[in-house]
Amino acid sequence: MTQAPYELYYWPTIQGRGEFVRLALEDAGAPYRDVARKHGPRSGMAAMTKLMGGDAPGLEPFAPPFLKVGELVIAQTANILLYLAPRLGLVPDDEASRLAAHQLQLTVADLVGEVHDTHHPISGSLYYEDQKPEAARRAAAFTGERLPRFLAYFERVLARGGGQGLVGGAHTYVDLSVFQVLAGLDYAFPRAMARVEAGIPGLRALGKRVAARPRVASYLASERRLPFNEEGIFRHYPELDG
């Protein structure tokens, strides 16, 4: 039995940050094992925490997701994509394009962190229910200011590059990630998204093109695509979508 070259370690019940890696692997048709899910949640989690505890060779990850490729363990979502994208044909060859793609991916990561903090503004160790007043205030600032600002930024970048992709004319992993961000925001903040809708025609067209890519469409229709839920990063709490 041959082993898949890529082993993804991530929480087995949520899309979360792991989904940005899954989308790149799926779009490229790359064989991979989603370790914590393939093992079943229990032993999969054990395999993941073993690598996190510093028992394995190589650099210990601070947090999931991480990717194991042979003896190499790579953590931090954007760093995993930086490694994978040239191998999967998801970024142009030139340095300027790669830096641009990574810069945009890190801005996606900042946005995702802010989405997380709308429901966990005090601590990731507390339940949402233990930080609801603070979450309401932070979410109002996010949907009122930050969400429109991030999306207007990506819309401008897309328009300046000609509208086909965020990194010039090429299809890249950043397009997949921005598709995922739109899907997550639509799920979590439908009312806030309705307010910005008129300002993001380019992003909407891009999102549709990504969803229609054959391997992406097939993935989204499969059981491998977990549904959004209230354990993930993009959560739908109507009271936070003012």
Place this chain on the structure above:
Amino acid sequence: MTQAPYELYYWPTIQGRGEFVRLALEDAGAPYRDVARKHGPRSGMAAMTKLMGGDAPGLEPFAPPFLKVGELVIAQTANILLYLAPRLGLVPDDEASRLAAHQLQLTVADLVGEVHDTHHPISGSLYYEDQKPEAARRAAAFTGERLPRFLAYFERVLARGGGQGLVGGAHTYVDLSVFQVLAGLDYAFPRAMARVEAGIPGLRALGKRVAARPRVASYLASERRLPFNEEGIFRHYPELDG
């Protein structure tokens, strides 16, 4: 008059995220212009916001810092260091070391983001004074849980690599960044740092070695090193250092 090859754009009155770039350039003895400071705050800020408004060619940055090198504009602190480090001799040549360094730098970035949110847990557009109760709660979670967890992680990584540097035996930009994090945490949270002190002997020794590097020592003693203050990311509010 020859132009410095590197032009750094960042807020002129704080260390902030720009300081991680400054330390790499200073340690390497690389000529650079700190644009917003060299112009004087007012016209320097105008130069910075012009590049941010999308008036310049190339990819628009979402936020400072960014680095201009010829026609290339690179944003996101960790991305700037990813570009600079091989050119400044601040990372080994092999891919595994570069991925490890970047992974650690992104974890530094996560820590820095959490430090920022101790005083701005609701919104960066509001004053600290407008979010003090939330800040007190978030800072307690940060100093009680997250700060010890991040530092214990870096201490383990350092110990496993032999103690000389965070990326194996080589001196890298990550060592400079972790020095800066320790300096900032000492300024902002002296009481919380006293509680973790016994657990970070390796990091403390590393910090001393970095501070004693001739070009770093000379930089820290110069006027180019801005003092920490309560406009930056590392702020000393005694009420947040429980």
